[in-house]
Amino acid sequence: GPAVVWFRDDLRIADNPALYAASRSGAPVLCVYVWDDESPGLRPPGGAGRWWLHHSLADLAASLERLGGALTVLRGPSEKVIGDLLRETNASAIFWNRRYGGAERRIDAGVKTSAREAGVEASSFGASLLFEPWTIRTGHGTAFSVYTPFWRACLSAPPPRNPGPAPRSLDGAPTPRSARAVSLDDLGLLPTHPDWAGGLRETWAPGEAAAHKQLTRFVDGDLASYTEDRDVPGVDATSRLSPRLRWGELSPHQVWHAARERRDRHADPATARSATTFLGELGWREFAYHTLFEHPDIATVNIHRQYDSFPWARLHPSVLEAWQQGRTGIPLVDAGMRELWTTGVMHNRVRMVAASFLIKNLLIDWRRGEQWFWDTLVDADPANNPFNWQWVAGSGADAAPYFRVFNPELQREKFDPHGDYVRRWVPEWDTEEYPEPVVDLKESRRAALAAYDVVKASR
Numbered sequence: 001g002p003a004v005v006w007f008r009d010d011l012r013i014a015d016n017p018a019l020y021a022a023s024r025s026g027a028p029v030l031c032v033y034v035w036d037d038e039s040p041g042l043r044p045p046g047g048a049g050r051w052w053l054h055h056s057l058a059d060l061a062a063s064l065e066r067l068g069g070a071l072t073v074l075r076g077p078s079e080k081v082i083g084d085l086l087r088e089t090n091a092s093a094i095f096w097n098r099r100y101g102g103a104e105r106r107i108d109a110g111v112k113t114s115a116r117e118a119g120v121e122a123s124s125f126g127a128s129l130l131f132e133p134w135t136i137r138t139g140h141g142t143a144f145s146v147y148t149p150f151w152r153a154c155l156s157a158p159p160p161r162n163p164g165p166a167p168r169s170l171d172g173a174p175t176p177r178s179a180r181a182v183s184l185d186d187l188g189l190l191p192t193h194p195d196w197a198g199g200l201r202e203t204w205a206p207g208e209a210a211a212h213k214q215l216t217r218f219v220d221g222d223l224a225s226y227t228e229d230r231d232v233p234g235v236d237a238t239s240r241l242s243p244r245l246r247w248g249e250l251s252p253h254q255v256w257h258a259a260r261e262r263r264d265r266h267a268d269p270a271t272a273r274s275a276t277t278f279l280g281e282l283g284w285r286e287f288a289y290h291t292l293f294e295h296p297d298i299a300t301v302n303i304h305r306q307y308d309s310f311p312w313a314r315l316h317p318s319v320l321e322a323w324q325q326g327r328t329g330i331p332l333v334d335a336g337m338r339e340l341w342t343t344g345v346m347h348n349r350v351r352m353v354a355a356s357f358l359i360k361n362l363l364i365d366w367r368r369g370e371q372w373f374w375d376t377l378v379d380a381d382p383a384n385n386p387f388n389w390q391w392v393a394g395s396g397a398d399a400a401p402y403f404r405v406f407n408p409e410l411q412r413e414k415f416d417p418h419g420d421y422v423r424r425w426v427p428e429w430d431t432e433e434y435p436e437p438v439v440d441l442k443e444s445r446r447a448a449l450a451a452y453d454v455v456k457a458s459r
């Protein structure tokens, strides 16, 4: 029977250990993707994520066909769907790259056990993180809860392996006649009525080849001034690789080695420093995933449980809507929220400010903001998004202390001094049309600190 490759967050053919192992197994290769919005605990992608996923799967399918294979799309609860597939095709083996969320790990462990009981070889590989969570531990054998010592421990661990090649060709197995098989279009991942994805189409070209072009362009270009410009939203100074990493069009190993090579290739001191800063950001991604591994319910439960008693305000829903739609009357926040709606991403500095404004000035539960980002970001993933929301809220790992409340106006003056960014997204800023702030910044800051006293008192 065939060797099955189960694609998940690794929509690429290069540096894909599961695909590579299958191509070397001697058996015909059957590549599958399972759309699962049924298994409890799994979090199906939001609207923007579904848009990206559709196009990235189409690109992957085309690449696999060029190699002699095909992508079979199945729909249903993954443990059952994969189990049935292994039986129906009389598969000899199944290969996948690991996931780190709680429900994902439970499902994968279940599939592995039942495959092996049925005599099917089941192998999983590390491909989506530079360091496996169980290998990075404190001296006491526990997980790190602070970034700096975490990243130091990573850097003194065995270095990330070199990226591997794509298979030269695949001996594709015949497409199974499973009742669960559907076409990609059948999944209905794209918006239709209304089609709100125009901004996404203008901004992005999902797929592995485009991801590699973007990586090369960044490493040979903007990386040189990354340290200096990365906090300035009006300058396109960051890599914009987050959706590529989210969907696995690129592996972190490919990104890591490209940046390392640039640093080692006669880099001037500023470029070398920038490369180190950039690698440290990949470190935050690692830290978020390792934190997810430790706290599988990171999207719903405060890591620091004393925040459970936080007295969130009960505001009129129109306030949340004003934030979502970029009509708060705070220019940097509104610019960010509109960038998000149009392009599916938001500059990191502005994500911090917009999140802080929701949590601390509007006193709206961080989970509401996290949910909105989940639905609108093309890079939303089960680790980075809740991790960063909890970080801003103060309830998370190595979080900013709660009482550090960003002033969004000062942030704008500091990071967008000429208003380039704000004017790009809020052209009516400085006109009569632009709304008054939905809250008074000073008063709401005081209210936030008073609310925080409740948390402190409950310790």
Ligand code: FAD
Pocket (backbone or CB within 6 Å): 230, 238, 239, 240, 241, 242, 243, 245, 246, 281, 282, 284, 285, 286, 288, 346, 347, 348, 349, 351, 352, 355, 373, 377, 379, 380, 381, 384, 385, 386, 388, 389, 392
């Ligand atoms: P670069 O500056 O070029 O960084 C390179 C890579 O490092 C990124 O692509 C990303 O993979 C990683 N990275 C950078 N900063 C962080 C960080 N703070 N935490 C984790 N990884 C990081 N990032 C996501 O990928 N998905 C999310 O859902 C997400 N949600 C966020 C929510 C909030 C409230 C905040 C404050 C940040 C969030 N981030 C998220 C982190 C960060 O904003 C984005 O990774 C970054 O803006 C992506 O742009 P870039 O690829 O140009 O980043």
